Amino acid sequence: MSKSLLIVESPAKARTIKRYLGKDFIVEASVGHVKDLPKSTLGVDVEHGFTPQYGVIRGKGKVISALKKAAAEADEIYLAPDPDREGEAIAWHIADEIRPKKGDKPIHRVMIHEITKKGVREAIAHPSELNEDIYNAQQARRILDRLVGYQISPILWRKVKRGLSAGRVQSVALRLVVEREAEIKAFVPEEYWNLKATLAGEIPPEFVAKLSKVEGKKIKIANAEEAAGIKAEVDSANFDLAKVEKRQQKRNPSPPFITSTLQREASLKLGFSAKKTMMIAQRLYEGVDVEGEPVGLITYMRTDSTRLSADAVTNVREYIAKKFGEDMLPSAPVEYKAKKSAQDAHEAIRPTHIYYPPEAVKNFLDRDQYRLYKLVWERFVACQMKPAIYDRTTFIINAGRFELRASGSILRFKGFMALYVEDSEANGSDDESEGDEGRILPDLSEGAPLKLKKSETSQHFTQPPPRFTESSLVKELEEQGIGRPSTYASILSTIRDKGYVEMAERKFTPTDLGTLVCELLVKNFPDVFDVGFTASMEESLDEVEGGKRDWRELLTKFYKPFEKSLERAEEEMENVRARTEETDIECDQCGSKMVIRWGRNGFFLACSEYPSCRNAKGFERKPDGTIEVSEGEKLDESCPECGKPLLIRQGRRGRFVACSGYPDCKFTRPVGTGVACPGVEGKSCDGELVEKQSKTGRVFYACNKYPDCTYALWDRPITRECPECKKPFLVEKFTKNGTQIRCPQKGCGYKEQGE
Template sequence: MGKSLLIVESPTKARTLNRYLGRRFDVKASVGHVKDLPEKSLGVDIERNFEPQYQIVKGKAKILEELKKAAQKAEEVYLGPDPDREGEAIAWHIASEINGEKDTGKIKRVLFHELTKRAIEEALKNPGMLDKNKYEAQQARRILDRLVGYLVSPILWTKVKRGLSAGRVQSVALRLICERERQIQQFVPEEYWTMAVELRKKDAESGDETIVADLWQYKNKKIKIKNEKQAKTYKEQLEKATFVVDNVEKKERKRQSAAPFKTSTLQQEAARKLRFTARHTMSIAQRLYEGVALGDEGEVGLITYMRTDSTRLSQEAVNEARKYIGEKWGKQYIPPRPRVFKNRKGVQDAHEAIRPTSVYRTPDQVAPYLDKDQLALYELIWKRFVACQMAPAVFDQTTIKIKAGDFTLKVVGSVLKFEGFMKLYVEGTDNGAEKNGRKEDVWLPELPQGTELDLIKIESKQHFTQPPPRYSEATLVKELEEKGIGRPSTYATILSTIQEKEYVVRENMRFRPTELGFLINDLLVENFPNIFNVKFTAEMEESLDKVEEGKLNYLAVLKMFYDSFESSLEEAQEKMKDLRREGIPTEIICDQCGNKMNIKWGRNGPFLACSTYPKCQNTCDYIRNDKGMIVALKDEETQEKCEVCGKPLVVKRGRFGTFLACSGYPECKFTKSIDKDSGKANDKPVKTDQICEKCGGHFLIKKNRYGGAFLACENYPKCKNTRPIPTGIPCPEDGCDGELVERVSRNRRRFYGCSRYPKCKFVIWNKPVKRECPECGYPFLVEKYSKKEGNFLACPNAKCGFKLKEEDQQD
């Protein structure tokens, strides 16, 4: 009897499965998607019902051939990519390549919601068929995203600058961030005051417990103190008043634990407690799901599938958790009935919540096999799951109302009576969620109704209302989910993309839109009001869900979208502002000719330019103040002279910070970098023994405005010959006689490329070291760093895994 073939998408997942399945199955990995839309063209035939023109992904042809050969030999073929839309697309494309035009019935679909022996065997005993609805939902999303990305982005290249991108969902996320920033800029703070009154039992000893009550009502209406004058008036009246306990209310309050994690809440909590980005969280979770080597136990899947909208738990998992809780903390920590968590309306319930595959695999037990971040995330998942099946925390809450003439004061205190789930885990909160920074839980002394109180002191405090906070990763993910924008499985990519495109930056762990982000958002919202719209985007997500459920045809969704999109596209091509030529008008006056200035866009970012250009060529940098208003920056003159024309150098601000430039610009374009640490101009060029082949002068080592070093002729500007600095390491490409030289990319990142560029395009991003690999003979090693291993040397040959730790490095 021949073997069956099991194909998954990940080598790590394949290793874990192979450990359980042994000789019965031949387990192979596709290493991700095998087919996709082409990189450099639209790849969608709109006229032929949006027919996608899939191609084999670069580098996957060989893998596909191996899978085809293995499938021919196998008795049965099981496709086990992840149990979501992307996994279904991978399975569908593998099946189409293995089957060709035939439908042999040999192929079966298996869904692994967790990689444990029981779950794997259960999945293989109950295989299904490929899910056409799920595949078409993925295909519809892919086509929608491709239409927007490939048809809108080129308009931005033409009107603003190359390299920009628009995305069906990412641009709506950007819109939320920009709208929040404008709310902050337009916010007008309002003054208000609070009064805290410290009291004690009448005639009590000075050492007795006091209470601090808040001024709450005046003549039985909630009080709002608007200014200092009003605060002083109330304070004077209170100082003359008699304080008597009017009402005491005591009740027991229970606090239930949070639901187990789903994708969005895991991302939120990891951002709050661990400061992980959504992408980092999902990357670690993927590894924990696919399997981690636990010593002699081998590869083990530690958590269930991490892309889920559901908070449902299997009965087996709940029973195991309740058993563990009883053994660890006692019966009092187990609620009478297992806790069941309801999903939101419309949630796909195919998967469980994210939980450990076994509660008995505690964080302490797996700690020796996980790195720091893996352990932190696993511990978070483990604790949240166990806590969700623990008894509630119980508080004794007391509310005391105190009469003082026409005023009513109130103080609320609560004492923890039984810690319940809080013994193990307490959910994090977003910054600013606590009211006035006051602690909710305070102890209060026994004060029966009618008790008279002595005034100790009254403290008045001025406050100002605060604007809504900027979005953090946690609050933005929460907002996207609540508004139905995208799906939790896509949030990590969305947040990464808008940062990589420099539409937003993170400051103090919160998102702030850049000038470019504001610009792109305004252009897209103005020209595509129906497409980059929160409500429309949410409706599209609902439509995709209906496609997956088989309630809606995917072509109908595409046509509905394209009907609205096509007209907006044609209009935008014609009417979108051409910022390359026109710029954005401002009220800033040119200090050279008196005309208004426009915002224009250069390769180093936005700047102000005179609207009469080229008649007046005045330019300057600018910033926006807290209200979003433009403030022109005047060049700061220095004592240094230009090395070319002798005019003073001025401090300029570019995309990568400050640098020195000649005040004679544009006639003289001399620039000089500023040292980041000292804030001063970089040292004078260093003379070398290398001779310029054009004029015979010596080469100098200089630094460009980005801090990168290069060789330049000493006879500049008469001779403008320059060279990158060589490393002395030969280029490893076959037949190339070049050597590696240091360069700086457009994004200010240092890299090393062949001196024969563009004939040879070899590039490496890590610094090369002239030291042959002792294992494979590669001509050099590279410097690397990781949190786990620190600094080390590694072989850049992908087929060789040689590493040399810093402490082992000897000359």
């Protein structure tokens, strides 16, 4: 019997797919990428057509041998990694490894958008060739990111601090956050006043109208005196109902989810980060166990298309008619136009089985999976239901030379709103909501006299633009054309992980470091980190994917000016280590002024008389820009010498623990790590590993029993047992590719990518 081999990237996906294929199929998983650029070097031959130097990823040798063996035994091979650029690259790299040296074996590419019986079988019945254009678009993006990251980061290390990194797209997202912060700081609030009048006609209820015009022009009340004058005039005016406007208003359902809208809604409704949303969506796509069988519950989650398959629409229309009644069903399917950049092969994110409503699978999902699935399911069903209808009434009221307005609306027909309503984000204005839903106006006709019951004025201030949330930043990235469905989540998590932004009340605020790095990058690489430039680069990559552009030509065009900027930045980028900023803070040891300097651990306050006075302190920059000395983070521990609380303080030589009773008590000690010293040369030791700094300023970790015990290491130890060799601690290593967690035991080699 002939055997076929199908390869996907994830074991969970393999398990679900296996269910739908016969015995003549073997399904294997590559467990992600098998090849990548090297970590330690640039890995791109810039001189020779930007040829990437891929190598097998460490630890993937075994996987590749297994795939090779399975391929040798199969008659036909199907490569089914995810249907997008990243998946295409995985497929190419696998094909490169398993393609027989001699002879020919059919290798097909299959795109599985939904892991259902029909989705899998149809994909296999209609396989395609590996698509070189899509692969080249992925390679070009990977190489661009590599060139920018690996060539700019070392300059930052020299000029600012080791371990920093620049990212082609992340740094532009950071720029949006930093520039928004600058706008907020520069914003001058403007005072304005509103006037509201409670009016009564001959028929109840009373209603509230808002002053809108004076002598036909929009009114602006600037201060309390003006407001009082206008109120006095309004209070003595005669009111009559000049005009009644009645109309029906339709509200349409939102289109089915694409990646960006899913991330936004999950953030607003469920409080999920974009990263978390994608992780859960991936699980739902790859398959979760329902009644003992793996089921792919939603379609592929990285997409920018709102297209729906004809089958899905037919099924959901049947469901709506049955569940909600014929009058909730539009006469024809609702069509959603895709953006022009969207790839048409893709579909919106929707449930794969309409007859798995959320309640039916609730017991098989964890709480977060259930909540996300419910969101996808309801949004999809709602998108094919009838619009909601409101009866909206507006009163225009004359009062002397003033005009007031009141409006109300009644929900006449619920339509899709019976099931799902999209959340909207507060827009940062403190103007009371203009929403008039549910507010009912009395049934009065034009010309009706009105009585003033009371009038009230209120003071307001214009508001600065709001800080970005996960939801609004994804929206901004999408609107500016930066990033793609596959990258939004990683852009957001990267700028956070690098310490360039902080989340305060779920909003992005740049850190000092983020602001500094952004400022240096924008100044020295004005093109690369320009929003428009980055957006047009995304478009160029789309052109490569569409076969309309050569990827090497694109890279050449990018690299020539970039290389010049690199050379210039080497010379001209400000060396922040030499920067000082004056303050009014007096040194509490010698009375001189203190200055803000950049140290190995960020900005700190140093005495301007250094080196004769070595006083140094941490500080905080208040929202209004003033500098305040911060005494340091309090520990839950008291001083062994005087009993006062201990603090972590920032000194010239890094962090240390000091007594809050300083200068009366001079107790200090290094910052501990909580990791017990393993001892040297088989000798046991009851010391603890603590943070220290070498003479050259590099942080390292050593036993606090030094010099009795000389155990020391460079990487930060963390209190976690090695899952492989059971060594009692692991270490964190900072690499160009983020933090890696490794086992320090020689010969163990355990390694994982940190957050």
